[in-house]
Amino acid sequence: MTFRMTRPALVTMTLVIAALAGCSFESEKKIWEITGPVFGTEYHIKVVLTEDTEQLDTLAGGISAVLESVDASMSTWREDSELSRFNHVEDQSNWFEVSGPLYTVLATATEVSDFSGGAFDITIGPVVNLWGFGPEARPEQVPDADLLQQRLNEVGYEKLQLRAEPPAIKVDSKQTLDLSAIAKGYAVDAVAEFLTDSGVEAYLVEIGGEVRVSGRKPGQEAWRLAIEEPVFGRREVNRVVALESNAMATSGDYRNYYESAGQRFSHTIDPDNGRPISHNLASVTVITETAMRADALATAFNVMGYDRARELAIRENMAVYFIIRAESGFKSHYTPAFSSYLAN
Known part of the structure; x- marks a missing residue:
């Protein structure tokens, strides 16, 4: 340090x-x-x-x-972490007491999952692993459709149950949570x-x-922060925002992906179909009160794609900045609530 x-x-x-x-x-x-x-x-x-x-x-x-x-x-990644200890419990149908901070994160994750119609899902880890973006080895080919569907049927954020006092969690069928x-x-x-x-x-x-x-x-x-151009291998500024409070997070598919048989596979998995996202939304930046919520919302909007995410963000008066892949380069769009943060 x-x-x-x-x-x-x-x-x-x-x-x-x-x-x-x-x-x-x-x-x-x-x-x-x-x-x-x-x-x-x-x-x-x-x-x-x-x-x-x-x-x-x-x-x-x-x-x-x-x-x-x-x-x-x-x-x-730590075997002794609080989350890992829960993930390793064979019978997760009994209440497992958790700390206040972990409960707060799990409760917020559930709220964002509900808000986004399931686009954000902390149980999706086994499906992510199947595509080679977790601790398991990277596959050399697209996962078998039957195995993919099997894992998809086994997961789901709605299976997780939370108890506020004292803080505890449980699920009826074993899950692996990833935060x-x-x-x-x-x-x-x-x-x-x-x-x-x-x-x-x-x-x-x-x-x-x-x-x-x-x-x-x-x-x-004010603090000046850069929104990056979503290009691989170099760092370029797309736009600069000015903040004196609040938090900002960006989610995109331009840094963590691989190619197989000429096809590009993003690390961001859509919980609805269990497949890497394939739309033209390259990155999403969210400004809100806390970094925790901005982090989760940026991921959710990235999964949803531009049209669905923009409609929801405008309806809820949220500050969101979208960068979309075009035929040549990128195009940027932002919600009305985001405009006040753009630096001159």
Whole structure:
């Protein structure tokens, strides 16, 4: 884990002009960056503070502890995680008590599943594995139709039952839950809440592309965030947004896919038919109050495709940005609620 002064392209460090207070000046506030590895990716956290090494050390240690707690609860790669322990229970028809944070994520996942008509489904992991995007080996050919249908019949978010007090879950038929499309967003929120509780008023928290911000940078500038052009092998900016609160997440099929027999297979699986999505929607960006919800909604809208997702997002007055593959290049569309976030 490291912390340093930051000078990135879209989060440019500026200095606050010291405000005159009587006959003295307040200390300068600067942007400091705290980084480290987590969840197979990295976290990048920017805080606006006066120079105080002891405070930065305290924040860095606290951030590490928050992320370790999330990983120990929700990882599918750790055999000892809370989620893995449930996944390994043979008889899942009895109530399995879970922590408050895990219950919160599972409840939010269920809400987004209902909202999207099942486009978001945390039980779809066995079908994802069948296509080669999980711990199982990548197949050399398209899965057998009968086996695919069998696995599809065995899964379904509606099979999961939740109990609020005390927090617990159960299913009548064994399931394997996978929170990879929502847990990073929750981790961003958990770090953001830690920073707020620690008295940090202005910050940017980013983990694997999921972002949440608060306050303004020195100079009273909003945080500027890039929406990437959905191209493989290089990074290009499609549009820039300006935020001083809220969270943003993007879901797309342009980084994790493979080709077999001349056909392209996305890692995003449609729970309705158990097959990789094949529409022309390349990426979806959602802005909402929490990174957890933005993370899940971006995945759901990506599965739904442009027409269905746009109709739902406009009806619910949601801030969503779509990038669609065209005959030559890409076309961008956004909902009316998104327009206020676009940077000039």
